[in-house]
Amino acid sequence: xxxxxxxxxxxxxxxxxxxxxxxxxxxxxxxxxxxxxxxxxxxxxxxxxxxxxxxxxxxxxxxxxxxxxxxxxxxxxxxxxxxxxxxxxxxxxxxxxxxxxxxxxxxxxxxxxxxxxxxxxxxxxxxxxxxxxxxxxxxxxxxxxxxxxxxxxxxxxxxxxxxxxxxxxxxxxxxxxxxxxxxxxxxxxxxxxxxxxxxxxxxxxxxxxxxxxxxxxxxxxxxxxx
Amino acid sequence: xxxxxxxxxxxxxxxxxxxxxxxxxxxxxxxxxxxxxxxxxxxxxxxxxxxxxxxxxxxxxxxxxxxxxxxxxxxxxxxxxxxxxxxxxxxxxxxxxxxxxxxxxxxxxxxxxxxxxxxxxxxxxxxxxxxxxxxxxxxxxxxxxxxxxxxxxxxxxxxxxxxxxxxxxxxxxxxxxxxxxxxxxxxxxxxxxxxxxxxxxxxxxxxxxxxxxxxxxxxxxxxxxxxxxxxxxxxxxxx
Numbered sequence: 001x002x003x004x005x006x007x008x009x010x011x012x013x014x015x016x017x018x019x020x021x022x023x024x025x026x027x028x029x030x031x032x033x034x035x036x037x038x039x040x041x042x043x044x045x046x047x048x049x050x051x052x053x054x055x056x057x058x059x060x061x062x063x064x065x066x067x068x069x070x071x072x073x074x075x076x077x078x079x080x081x082x083x084x085x086x087x088x089x090x091x092x093x094x095x096x097x098x099x100x101x102x103x104x105x106x107x108x109x110x111x112x113x114x115x116x117x118x119x120x121x122x123x124x125x126x127x128x129x130x131x132x133x134x135x136x137x138x139x140x141x142x143x144x145x146x147x148x149x150x151x152x153x154x155x156x157x158x159x160x161x162x163x164x165x166x167x168x169x170x171x172x173x174x175x176x177x178x179x180x181x182x183x184x185x186x187x188x189x190x191x192x193x194x195x196x197x198x199x200x201x202x203x204x205x206x207x208x209x210x211x212x213x214x215x216x217x218x219x220x221x222x223x224x225x226x
Numbered sequence: 227x228x229x230x231x232x233x234x235x236x237x238x239x240x241x242x243x244x245x246x247x248x249x250x251x252x253x254x255x256x257x258x259x260x261x262x263x264x265x266x267x268x269x270x271x272x273x274x275x276x277x278x279x280x281x282x283x284x285x286x287x288x289x290x291x292x293x294x295x296x297x298x299x300x301x302x303x304x305x306x307x308x309x310x311x312x313x314x315x316x317x318x319x320x321x322x323x324x325x326x327x328x329x330x331x332x333x334x335x336x337x338x339x340x341x342x343x344x345x346x347x348x349x350x351x352x353x354x355x356x357x358x359x360x361x362x363x364x365x366x367x368x369x370x371x372x373x374x375x376x377x378x379x380x381x382x383x384x385x386x387x388x389x390x391x392x393x394x395x396x397x398x399x400x401x402x403x404x405x406x407x408x409x410x411x412x413x414x415x416x417x418x419x420x421x422x423x424x425x426x427x428x429x430x431x432x433x434x435x436x437x438x439x440x441x442x443x444x445x446x447x448x449x450x451x452x453x454x455x456x457x458x459x460x461x462x463x464x465x
Contacts, residue, residue, distance in 0.1 A: 089306070
């Protein structure tokens with residue numbers, strides 16, 4: 001039943017998003033705008049700051065992800081459909097996992113556009129030559145970010161100041177994910193890839209993912225009750 | 227807690243149920259019983275505690291004190307399992323505007339573990355008289371049509387207990403009559419129906435029993451339908 005409920009919620013979210021395109025377009029536009037502004041501000045005479053691409057890529061992902069998280073749950077609040085989900089006999093952690101996979105999928109689409117843009121504008125073409133390592137770092141980092149973000153966005157759905165509170169609560173908690181993501185991506189920008197260092201940052205990200213997802217699954221039922 | 231083998235029940239009973247939000251008492255020491263094949267009305271002005279009472283019966287809110295029992299099962303212990311036997315139609319319709327009527331109903335039928343969600347959704351749309359609009363997005367429906375879809379969503383899993391919060395809001399005469407006919411059929415099928423409303427005129431002759439609430443307290447309990455009108459006048463007139 002758990003997997004079935006996850007699939008139903010994921011399919012529903014994707015269907016709604018494909019019809020409206022609201023979150024995908026706004027998130028993508030915002031992320032691309034961020035990268036363009038950073039590129040205009042930081043690239044001088046065709047030279048980007050060293051390792052800057054890694055930091056700017058993750059900043060854009062975090063900002064765009066926060067936007068997507070807020071809108072995803074706002075959509076459930078508008079018709080009180082989250083209440084209907086809570087009323088259903090499906091396991092509540094399945095609601096969390098369905099939402100989490102949906103956010104990760106959406107951010108994956110954003111990253112597919114962002115990475116070539118960053119590579120082009122911030123002189124980081126080497127990123128495109130190491131697609132498997134980059135995909136692994138991005139997947140692990142995005143999962144960690146979304147794992148915490150989905151839980152917090154669900155918790156804040158009834159709060160009047162949720163739009164302000166979400167980044168205020170989320171960013172301090174995901175600092176370790178951001179550091180590991182940035183350092184892992186920066187390692188990919190070196191002329192010679194040090195697989196030991198890359199492996200270390202990737203392992204750290206996977207560890208964060210396991211910890212964050214486990215904690216979120218453990219607490220989701222409680223935070224959504226009453 | 228392991229769910230019991232038999233989740234069915236023939237009555238719902240609240241015993242001295244209270245719910246406080248901080249210092250505010252939304253519901254205060256309410257005792258009642260609703261039996262299978264009956265419609266219990268929760269009547270009272272806005273802010274009387276009707277919606278809070280329904281939220282507790284839906285196991286979405288825990289009583290601050292007192293107990294709610296579904297047959298022999300305590301809501302506090304078996305709330306999660308009991309939700310498969312409860313259907314809720316709230317103020318908001320709990321529908322996704324971007325999905326079609328059929329997709330909405332099939333989605334919830336799937337969550338409620340109905341054997342063939344697509345077929346169940348199609349049957350429900352026939353019941354609602356909206357089979358020809360099955361493929362239309364709910365956002366293109368009128369309020370009355372949305373309400374009919376929402377009612378079928380609440381009843382998609384044939385619940386034993388149906389909780390309805392102001393279900394007549396925004397309905398025209400034809401939709402109101404259709405809803406009343408649906409509720410009567412549901413009562414005949416043995417469901418327990420608890421309906422909260424502030425408007426007795428629309429529900430005249432529908433209730434078997436009623437509780438009159440004000441400020442979270444029961445002002446009067448009516449067990450004979452013919453007493454409803456006079457009690458309503460007396461209670462509402464107290465201001």
